[in-house]
Amino acid sequence: MTVQFDYPEDREARSAARAHALEALLIEKGVITDATVDKVLGYFENDMTPLNGAKIVARAWTDPGFAERLVADTPAAIAELDLPVGMAGAEGEHLQAVANAPGVHNLVICTLCSCFPWPVLGLPPYWYKDPTFRARAAREPRVVLEEVGLKLDPSVELRVWDSSGHSRWFVVPQRPAGTQEMTEEQLAALVTTESMIGIAEVPSSVA
Amino acid sequence: MEESATSTALHETCVTDMNAPTFDADWQRRAFGVAVALSEFGHYPWDEFQHRLIDAIGAWEATHEAEQPMWEYYEHWLAALERILVDRGLVADEELRDLLAA
Numbered sequence: 672m673t674v675q676f677d678y679p680e681d682r683e684a685r686s687a688a689r690a691h692a693l694e695a696l697l698i699e700k701g702v703i704t705d706a707t708v709d710k711v712l713g714y715f716e717n718d719m720t721p722l723n724g725a726k727i728v729a730r731a732w733t734d735p736g737f738a739e740r741l742v743a744d745t746p747a748a749i750a751e752l753d754l755p756v757g758m759a760g761a762e763g764e765h766l767q768a769v770a771n772a773p774g775v776h777n778l779v780i781c782t783l784c785s786c787f788p789w790p791v792l793g794l795p796p797y798w799y800k801d802p803t804f805r806a807r808a809a810r811e812p813r814v815v816l817e818e819v820g821l822k823l824d825p826s827v828e829l830r831v832w833d834s835s836g837h838s839r840w841f842v843v844p845q846r847p848a849g850t851q852e853m854t855e856e857q858l859a860a861l862v863t864t865e866s867m868i869g870i871a872e873v874p875s876s877v878a
Numbered sequence: 879m880e881e882s883a884t885s886t887a888l889h890e891t892c893v894t895d896m897n898a899p900t901f902d903a904d905w906q907r908r909a910f911g912v913a914v915a916l917s918e919f920g921h922y923p924w925d926e927f928q929h930r931l932i933d934a935i936g937a938w939e940a941t942h943e944a945e946q947p948m949w950e951y952y953e954h955w956l957a958a959l960e961r962i963l964v965d966r967g968l969v970a971d972e973e974l975r976d977l978l979a980a
Contacts, residue, residue: 686952690956715914783932785931804888819888
């Protein structure tokens, strides 16, 4: 651990008090209501989850035309599917899919903060926001991928996509071998959040 | 991976616990919800919040390592929220000061 000048528990308590007081003030001033905040949180926790991304990927695997449209105009292609309707603040209009292919692997990062394709993947995992991951994944992505268990053949081209407010990337991973008999629904169950960020491949069966 | 967190060690959840919960505490969840709700209801465009978040994180990263407080993503989130509320006139400077002093 690096040297700390504050006790983390104190900082934690202070931040908690600040956050709750700020929300209370905004409610008191009539800027928001607690129901508004609950509604937004419920939307993120119940509707905008990686299940959406998994359904999109499974459709792309079973419908080559959709796979092409998905990369060409991601929001329009997603609108073809029966997914929860997006909300304006969720940045759905900035979604952009990139597809893995034999010899090409894609990795999504956000070096500046933590931009993430919320409507299709939900909220980012903790490590995605970690400063070390953000810096190293930009500097030495192959090494980082190997450390988290994905060893790419040197012949595979690695494309790293740095997310921003205007481009929220997600990866369409490759369909695993031996899944020809599976239904679209079964395929969707295989797709993980990690594979849609690009730090893992999709397993051929559910773990 | 060694426990001594050198500057190159990935956060342990990156290799061990892929589906780590997004919020460690309720205040983080509320701060997230408030920031998104305000944007959703038209108080500011999302990228204005995002710029302040990038500034807050950038300031932390620019701090000399010995003086750098431990990384806590949602502290930056909260700082960005306070900044945009004042910039947008939703909360007055004095109100924010009273809040922090309380």
